Amino acid sequence: MTTPDPRRWLILPVILSATFMASFxxxxxxxxxxxxxxxxxxxxxxxxxxxxxxxxxxxxxLVTGGRLGDIFGYRNMFLIGMGTFTLASLLCGIAQTPGQLVVARLLQGITAAAMAPQGISLIQAVFDQSERPKALSWLGVMYGLGGVAGQVLGGLLIAGDLFGWAWRPIFLVNVPVGVIALVFAARLLPRGRAEKRPKLDPVGVVGISLALGLALAPLIIGRTEGWPLWAWISLVASVPVMALTLVYEGGLSRKGGQPLLDLSLFRSRTFSVGLVINVAFMATFSSFMFSTTLLLQSGLGLSAREAGLAFGPFAVLSMLSSIYGRPFIAKYKNKALAFGSGVVGLGMLALALETQSLGADLSIGYVMGPLCLVGLGFGFVLPSLIGTVLAGVRPHQMGIASGVLTTTQQFSGATGIAALGAVYFTTLGSGHGLTDYAHASRSVLWITFGLCAVLVALFALLPRLTADRTAPQGAGAADRPAAKSAA
Structure with missing residues (x-):
């Protein structure tokens, strides 16, 4: 076990800045x-x-970004990712056409994938085992806070119409923040890389990326294009592409190679069930935020600033429950996480019932109560998800595991928006009144409420967690984390 870096609590905010910006x-x-x-x-x-x-x-x-960190060093990839992400944000802010903005956003996503996975690996390097759960929980806090800040701060920036730039400041704000983060990262982040420098596995990179793309592209634009033949072919083709890639990865591992995706990770029940929990949670979170924003702005007619401020209490309660919920989670473990998911579900159920009973009489006052309840539950659960999934991962697998985890979170979030967004707009149809938007929101809320019920059940399947760390009690050596020796 290495000595913890004496600057680790100064390094943590630098790491958290990348998580916040990517989520924001x-x-x-x-x-x-x-x-x-x-x-x-x-x-x-x-x-x-x-x-x-x-x-x-x-x-x-994300998986490729995590592997590149193992190859070239987590510090180097963090600096490259942060620098290019800042540049991509500038390109988003100066885009003149929808096509230019789409391309810039794709570049922004790719560069975020280069910087974000390094955070977990850097935490493993600079914190000792007793401090890692606290540091990892802050990653969860920043992820949730970044998502909520996207609603609150984004609304304020748009409403402020700085310099007459309309929506552009929501991207341009990343430029000074990114420059400051780069300066501190260059000064503070430790040098080094994994002890065993792995290879990249180009077949795994192409196969996994292609499978994800084939699945997500039709989910994003298939409905608006009337579900053409290519969308169905793409969606179906994603399954054999992923299956063949996994067969190749398994064969490469058996031959002693270094696959991009280490399938032995899934032998841990903690990791496998934890990933399923993340899928359900992130799909719920993303689709709820998307549909609720549309309800507030298009349905209730709130301005961007008013809609952003409406999420203010949500943000405050989410932050407070993220910070002060840790002792409760440490004491009651999985039961506490199931309770938090239940609180989220109750908030969604309350809002669904309100949209059904009130219809055109729905007002912001009625929405705020359920919204606060959802924020309270989300903040309670989200910070613990990272540590819960990584509890069963060996140190030498941490880079790949963090890439798989964050990939799962982001892909499920995007899929949630795409799939439930399709449900939303299909239910909305050509309607433009509050009753129509309330009906469309209700269709999504019932689905997300069902996902919350699934979450409550899934937490019961996880191995029982110890009170002082995220490793499962009674786990074998393969399921216990240990200190990482190099950054």
Whole structure:
């Protein structure tokens, strides 16, 4: 076990800045959607690509980004990723057409995938085993806070119309933040890389990225294009492409090679069940935020600033429950996480019932109560998801595991928006009144409420966690984390 870096608590905010920025830019375009439509004349397909394209590129590149960190060093990849992400944000901010913005958003997602996976590996390097759960929980806090800030701060920036730039400041704000983060990262982040320098596995990179792309592209734009033949072919083709890639990865591992995706990770029940929990949770979170934003702005007629401020109590409660819920989770473990998921579900159920009973009489006052309840539950659960999944991972697998985890989170978030967004817009049809938007929101809320019920059941399947760390009690050596020896 190595001695913890004495600057580790100064390093942590630098790491968290990447997590916050990646999450912020995933969510901020939700509240900017009406402004984008008006200023750039973006159609529904382009709008969904601006929103979902970032998530697709981010999800498709995360596993590769994690492996590149193992090869070239986590510090180097963090600096490269942060620098190129800042540049991509500038390109988003100066885009003049929907096509330019879509391309810039794809680049933004790819560069975010280069910087974000390094965070978990850097935490493993600079913190000792007793401190890692706390540091990892802050990653979860920043992920959730970045998502909520995308709604709140994004709304304020758009409403402020700084310099007459309309929606552009939501991307341009990343430029000074990114420059500052680069300066501190260059000064503070430790040098080094994994003890055993792995190979890249280009077949795995192409196969996994292609399978994800084939699955997500039709989900994003298939409905707006009327579900043409190519969309169905793409969706179906993603299954054999992924299956063949996994067969290749398994064969490469048996031959003593270094596959991009280490299938032995899934032998841990903690890791496998934890990934399923993340799929359900992130799909719920992303689709709820997307549909609720549309309800507030298009249904209730709130401005971007008013909609952003409406998420203010959500943000505060989410932050407070993220910070002060740790002792409760440490004491009651999986039961506490199941309880938090139940609180989220109750908030969604309450809002679904309100949209059904009130219809055209729905007002912001009625929405705020359920929204606060959802924020309280989300903040309670989200910070613990990372540590829960990684509890069963060996140290030498941490880079790949973090890439798989973050890929799963982002892809499920994008899929949630695409799939439940299709449900939303299909239910909405040609309607434009509050009753129509309430009905469309209700269709999504019932589905997300069902996902919350699944979450409560899934937490019961996880091995029982110890009170002082995220490793499962009674796990074998393969399921216990240990200190990582190099950055």
């Amino acid at each position: 830019d995933f969510n901020v375009v939700n509240v900017a959607a009406p402004s984008l439509q008006e200023d750039l004349h973006a159609g529904q397909a382009a709008l969904e690509l601006v929103i979902g394209g970032y998530a697709f590129a981010y999800a498709a590149g």
